[in-house]
Amino acid sequence: MPSTVNSGLARTLPSRFARPTALAFTGYTVGLAVLVWAVRGSGWSVRELIEGMPAFADFLSRSFPPSLDRLGSLTRTIVETFQMAISGTLTGLVLALPLSIFAARDLTGSRVLGSVARALFALFRTVPDLVWALIFVIIVGLGPFAGTLAIAVDAAGFAGRFFAEAMEDADKGPADALRAQGVRRSDAIFCAIIPAAMPSFITTSLFSLEKAVRSSVVLGLVGAGGIGLELKVAMDMFDYPTAATVILMIFVLVLAVERAGSFVRKRIIEG
Numbered sequence: 001m002p003s004t005v006n007s008g009l010a011r012t013l014p015s016r017f018a019r020p021t022a023l024a025f026t027g028y029t030v031g032l033a034v035l036v037w038a039v040r041g042s043g044w045s046v047r048e049l050i051e052g053m054p055a056f057a058d059f060l061s062r063s064f065p066p067s068l069d070r071l072g073s074l075t076r077t078i079v080e081t082f083q084m085a086i087s088g089t090l091t092g093l094v095l096a097l098p099l100s101i102f103a104a105r106d107l108t109g110s111r112v113l114g115s116v117a118r119a120l121f122a123l124f125r126t127v128p129d130l131v132w133a134l135i136f137v138i139i140v141g142l143g144p145f146a147g148t149l150a151i152a153v154d155a156a157g158f159a160g161r162f163f164a165e166a167m168e169d170a171d172k173g174p175a176d177a178l179r180a181q182g183v184r185r186s187d188a189i190f191c192a193i194i195p196a197a198m199p200s201f202i203t204t205s206l207f208s209l210e211k212a213v214r215s216s217v218v219l220g221l222v223g224a225g226g227i228g229l230e231l232k233v234a235m236d237m238f239d240y241p242t243a244a245t246v247i248l249m250i251f252v253l254v255l256a257v258e259r260a261g262s263f264v265r266k267r268i269i270e271g
Contacts, residue, residue: 059240066248067241074230074242078249081226084144084219085212085257088151092212093205095156100163101189107167121164124157129215133224144225151215155208166200167193202268206261213257217250 020028101107103117132150140146167189174192179185194201220228227246234243 063240063244065241066245067239068245070242071245074227074245074249077220077227077230078253080144081216081220081228082213082253084147084151084216084226085209088148088216089155089205089209089212091148091152092155092157093159093208095152096160096163099156100160100167103160103164104167105164107189107193117160118164121157121160124153125161127153129154130218130222133219133222137223142223142225147216147219147224147226150219150224151212154215155212158211159204159208162204163197163201166197166204170196199268203265206265210254210257210261213254 099117099120102110102113103121105114129150132153133147136146136149140149170193172193174196175188178188178192183191216226217228217231220226220230221232223229227250231243231246231250234240234246
């Protein structure tokens with residue numbers, strides 16, 4: 001009897017994994033082949049990683065304790081990095097909002113402006129922020145202003161896409177009701193669509209700031225201001241204690257911004 005019951009359950013229970021179709025099997029095979037090709041082409045080597053661990057241990061031993069000799073100047077550069085992130089993010093958000101209104105489909109009724117806005121966002125996102133920094137260094141010279149402009153363009157591309165999607169997903173009922181009463185399209189957008197999407201706007205803006213803080217550190221490597229240049233100089237001069245200080249300062253700054261952003265998002269979402 002138990003064997004009969006077990007065989008009946010085996011016939012009624014679905015299989016844990018569905019048998020793939022020929023097309024799905026081909027897709028899995030191609031995906032696995034691409035993965036193997038990418039690993040081989042990227043030079044991935046567990047052996048080299050293991051053999052390099054003594055060098056990493058040597059770096060750690062020569063980095064600690066961190067040096068506090070240049071703490072004053074490093075503090076000024078980390079503050080400059082944070083200033084770049086804030087001002088660049090704010091500039092990018094101001095640029096992203098009007099463009100995102102045009103980029104949102106079926107919102108303004110202009111396909112031409114919508115296509116242009118989406119193309120700009122695609123351009124802003126496609127070109128890496130490091131390349132933007134190099135371009136702005138050529139335009140305005142070395143210094144934090146070039147980094148701020150690069151962050152602004154990157155933030156505009158990042159936030160603009162999510163702003164547009166948030167307005168597309170917002171409830172159109174209130175806006176349609178206003179339009180039915182003769183309210184202009186622009187007034188309906190600012191009075192109904194944007195307030196409905198505002199929580200998403202704020203969340204995206206905070207994520208943009210967190211992203212900008214990380215980017216601003218790297219931009220210093222190409223002369224666009226911030227503490228990145230200090231880190232590069234310390235590593236080039238084998239001044240590992242100073243490099244450790246810079247890394248710890250960057251870690252504290254990024255962690256503080258992330259914690260603050262999480263707190264603000266929680267307060268906004270949960271009230």
